[in-house]
Amino acid sequence: MQLLDGKLTSNTLKDEIALEVTELLANGGKKPHLAAILVGGNGASETYVNAKVKACKKVGFDSTLIRLDSSVSESILLDEVRKINENPLIDGLIVQLPLPKHISETKVTETILPEKDVDGFHPVNLGRMMLNLPSFLPATPAGILELLDRYNIETSGKHCVVIGRSHIVGSPMSILMARNTKVGNCTVTLTHSRTTNLEEITRSADILIVALGKLEFVKACMVKQGAVVVDVGITRVKSATTKSGWKLKGDVAFDEVSKKCSYITPVPGGVGPMTIASLLKNTLQASKQN
Numbered sequence: 001m002q003l004l005d006g007k008l009t010s011n012t013l014k015d016e017i018a019l020e021v022t023e024l025l026a027n028g029g030k031k032p033h034l035a036a037i038l039v040g041g042n043g044a045s046e047t048y049v050n051a052k053v054k055a056c057k058k059v060g061f062d063s064t065l066i067r068l069d070s071s072v073s074e075s076i077l078l079d080e081v082r083k084i085n086e087n088p089l090i091d092g093l094i095v096q097l098p099l100p101k102h103i104s105e106t107k108v109t110e111t112i113l114p115e116k117d118v119d120g121f122h123p124v125n126l127g128r129m130m131l132n133l134p135s136f137l138p139a140t141p142a143g144i145l146e147l148l149d150r151y152n153i154e155t156s157g158k159h160c161v162v163i164g165r166s167h168i169v170g171s172p173m174s175i176l177m178a179r180n181t182k183v184g185n186c187t188v189t190l191t192h193s194r195t196t197n198l199e200e201i202t203r204s205a206d207i208l209i210v211a212l213g214k215l216e217f218v219k220a221c222m223v224k225q226g227a228v229v230v231d232v233g234i235t236r237v238k239s240a241t242t243k244s245g246w247k248l249k250g251d252v253a254f255d256e257v258s259k260k261c262s263y264i265t266p267v268p269g270g271v272g273p274m275t276i277a278s279l280l281k282n283t284l285q286a287s288k289q290n
């Protein structure tokens with residue numbers, strides 16, 4: 001078994017992005033600028049947004065973090081989005097999800113200008129992705145493609161099984177793995193909570209992408225010998241061995257599954273850092289087009 005090391009690969013990607021920023025500035029360009037809106041103080045979202053802001057600094061981007069109280073009205077949030085849409089100094093905008101229940105994620109996503117939608121969640125970007133036209137790809141699926149590419153994982157003609165049909169990961173992932181692109185050309189099965197014969201399907205996967213958000217859901221008996229396993233899940237569990245008292249675990253029972261597969265992403269240090277690197281890549285692209 002070989003680890004698909006997202007930390008290492010994302011560092012390489014970030015170095016490449018930082019180099020491009022240096023060249024951009026040397027040629028009289030401006031620093032790429034990402035704005036992030038965080039509504040409320042949900043622990044996990046706070047951690048993710050802070051990591052995104054920190055990564056911006058590392059590659060030489062400007063960043064703006066806008067924090068809004070969890071009781072903020074939908075109309076005030078939409079006004080903030082519109083202000084950033086109109087600000088020529090800001091290239092990309094993300095609104096960290098999930099949002100409080102009284103705010104429509106769809107309305108917020110649709111209000112972000114597609115040219116600044118570096119999360120790739122706007123219907124225009126998702127539609128263009130579907131048609132294999134240039135677009136911002138959702139960061140987590142794009143990070144997974146990049147990881148598979150950099151480890152030269154053969155995907156063409158393989159059976160790829162995706163568990164989970166979220167708009168952020170599972171659904172776009174299934175589309176991307178089936179596209180006629182370098183990393184793609186898979187026969188894809190998208191499975192979800194109503195799938196009846198899940199284990200039978202996952203056991204036939206050459207590439208298994210797990211994004212359902214259930215701690216250690218995938219056991220060794222669900223995985224084919226030699227499969228490539230990508231774990232998108234992140235759950236915080238209490239730990240007596242870490243300073244923070246927490247550690248992160250995935251949707252895959254790593255200890256037993258890793259003995260059976262050819263490649264696997266660890267949690268942490270797999271898909272998470274690749275997601276951030278992809279967001280930076282999208283932001284650099286947005287800045288070049290701005």
Ligand code: GUN
Pocket residue numbers: 094095096097098119139140168275
């Ligand atoms: N919440 C979980 N993943 C993401 C992501 O990639 N982008 C945003 N904006 N929110 C998220």
